[in-house]
Amino acid sequence: MRQIVLDTETTGIDPKKGHRLIEVGCIEIEDLLPTGKTFHHYFNPERLIEPDAIRVHGITDEMVADKPKFADLAQAFIDFVGDAPIIAHNASFDRGFINMELERLGLDPTDPDRWVDTLELARYKFPGMANSLDALCKRYNISLAERDKHGALLDARLLAGVYLELSGGKERGLDLKMHGMVSEDGTEIRVMNHGQRPRPLPSHIHPEEAEAHKAFCLKYLKDQNMWGYTAS
Incomplete structure (x- = not known):
């Protein structure tokens, strides 16, 4: 089954107060395994980024001043996602921003029923425990070595690994190496694990x-x- 793992970075925490998307990272997975196809862009939000947000993701006003607006790539985003289910951590946050941007353009918002919230899955599986993306990566031994600050594509890649584990683990042989995948500034993004266990042990x-x-x-x-x- 085709699914899309998605993460966003924003100017603030509330789209109802006029905050906007500044980065979207999507990874296509097929039967829980990344296919190598991605959608990743920074956007000019047409407003200032709040200092608290900058401390989280490190994206400044200067970094996105020359980037396209979401309107310029909205159709490309819609085409990439298609009708696939969307996987996100704390999905209501990402869905709120995605739908706000779509509705600003007079486009149909995504159906809430399409979204799978890995935070809810984790809370069900690990009640009372820390279930942030960082905590889940550490619990599942998914390396955070490349993660200095939040980034939409890198976080989506980490989340793909977490979602695989929440759905049954590495028995499917997921390779989390990001061969040939680079961020918009040309920096290679790599997430490493220890590979599939030998059989028999x-x-x-x-x-x-x-x-x-x-x-x-x-x-x-x-x-x-x-x-x-x-x-x-």
């Missing part, structure tokens, strides 16, 4: 322990074949 039993176990089974167990042993 290597044994850590000492040879003497293995022989002792075999001797015990042959002496005391009636069903010796249960352990794969047969008397000589």
Whole structure:
């Protein structure tokens, strides 16, 4: 199934108070695995960015002054997302900003039923625990080494890994390396994990322990074949 993992950065926290999008990062996943297709752009919000927001994502007014407006790329965003379900962490926040920008242009907002909130999934799975994106990455051993500040595409990539884990784990063999993916300033974005576990897992039993176990089974167990042993 095709899904879109999405993250946004904004000028503030409330679209109803006139705050705007300044960055959108989307990653396409198919059956929970990234396909390599992305949508990532910075936008000129046509207003100042609040200092508290800058402290979170590090995006300044000067950095987006020459960027396109959301209106210039709205159709490209709609085409990329298509009718796929949208995965986001604290989805009501991202949905509020996306829908506000679409409605400003007279376009249909996204249906709330399309959105999957990983924060709600995490709270159900880990009640009473910290369930921020950072906390979940640490819990699932997803590296945050490349994450100095929030960034929409990088956070979407991290969230794709978290969503995989919340949906059943690395048994699907997700490779979180971002081969060939770069941010708009040309910097390569990489998220690393330790790869898929080998199968079967290597044994850590000492040879003497293995022989002792075999001797015990042959002496005391009636069903010796249960352990794969047969008397000589």
